[in-house]
Amino acid sequence: MKKSSFIVPPGVPMISGPQVIIMGDKVTLTCSVNSGKPDPSVRWLRDNTVIDETYSIVGGITTNNYTFTASANEQFAVFECQSENGLLQNPLSRTIFVEVYKTPRSPVLTGPTEIISGTPTSWTCTSDGGYPVQKLSMRVGNSAFSTELDTKTAFDRNTQTYTVTGTLSWAPTTANNGQTLYCDVTHPETIGPNNPQTVSLPLTVKSPLDVDAPQTQFNPTTGETISLTCIITSGTATQVRWYKNNKLVIMAANLRLSGGNANTPSLTITQVQLTDAGSYICEATDGSATRNTTTITVSPKGRINSILFYVHDMV
Structure with missing residues (x-):
């Protein structure tokens, strides 16, 4: 007696891999599909363009691993995985949205290092190139400024990064002579929660003549x-x-x-x-x-x- 043949549609694609990645990281997105009858093809697309059609079948699972190095081009990209074996009118698909986190460049602190005691003075600290937005603070020694520090944030749509500028308005006294002014930038998403980027200026505060x-x-x-x-x-x-x-x-x-x-x-x-x-x-x-x-x-x-x-x- 002849065995009857049958066809089975593939399963819905399952995607694994990081949704948040860091600039420069090597990233692999994996799409896995329970094989049907016949075995399906699995491919990756971006912006409706096929970018990878290589797949393997092991134990009834069809898998396509797409590997790339994260760059600015991947920021906010949507990757689509499709599977089909000719049974369904349209391929089955699933998408993943990717954010590329970027470490801000080292901050730049500018302003005078020699000040007359009691003289209102300004310093500026700038941090750019970060995503998501970085946090900027300033301190003298271990004493952090609050109301004296004004911070402004701008988003560059071309580079998809943030620039944070802090302006410190403060009148040092002779008690601050020999101390150090610091600007700290924290970005836990890329450099960890306890690893700030820090720049500094030495302070010489003179008595008023x-x-x-x-x-x-x-x-x-x-x-x-x-x-x-x-x-x-x-x-x-x-x-x-x-x-x-x-x-x-x-x-x-x-x-x-x-x-x-x-x-x-x-x-x-x-x-x-x-x-x-x-x-x-x-x-x-x-x-x-x-x-x-x-x-x-x-x-x-x-x-x-x-x-x-x-x-x-x-x-």
């Missing part, structure tokens, strides 16, 4: 020596100059003058003369700020020679 003249009136007698005191009460002066009646004092032009510089701010006048009378100002600068003392007035007096009178008694 200030000067003082403790004595503002001098009434010397000609021939005496006086010192017009100028004290740098805070900060560090890189240059000190003196003015007399709003004109710069040229130290080298008068050998009776000494001091009046960053190392010795006070101005010493030896052998005071009547021509030394006037209004003096000490000016100090640290390269970014300039400070002046109040006006110092010098009013020399002429020396009175004593005349000795001999009185002779007249007999």
Whole structure:
């Protein structure tokens, strides 16, 4: 007796493989189908274009493994697996949607490293090339900023990546001198939850420059020596100059003058003369700020020679 023949449609395709992948990873998408009668073909398509028609049949299971290296081209791609053995009018199919996660590039931190204490200052940290969106934070030492940090996020449709920019507005004090400003970018999807990308800048915070003249009136007698005191009460002066009646004092032009510089701010006048009378100002600068003392007035007096009178008694 002759055995009857029969045909059976294939099973619905089953897809295995990662839906979320990381840029540069080698990825394999596997499509498996319970074989029918006759054995079905299994193929992969993308955008209605066949990309792989190779398959194998083992133990009644037809399998097609499609392998590729993840690139930007696979971002948001839809891969379709089809199986058919000629029994059904249309092939059976199943799809998988793929996201490509991208590690952001190393952040860039810009801004000054030398600051005057109490001066409002801005720093900018930029992180780009990430997907999904990365998180950016800034800190000094281990103290994180909150309200001082403004972050903005932009999505580039061409590269399918995010750019995050953080702008820090902060006025350091001398307590922050020698500390380090950090920008941390976290992206747990690609570099793990405890492995931030970190860049930093060292901070040098200087005291604000200030000067003082403790004595503002001098009434010397000609021939005496006086010192017009100028004290740098805070900060560090890189240059000190003196003015007399709003004109710069040229130290080298008068050998009776000494001091009046960053190392010795006070101005010493030896052998005071009547021509030394006037209004003096000490000016100090640290390269970014300039400070002046109040006006110092010098009013020399002429020396009175004593005349000795001999009185002779007249007999």
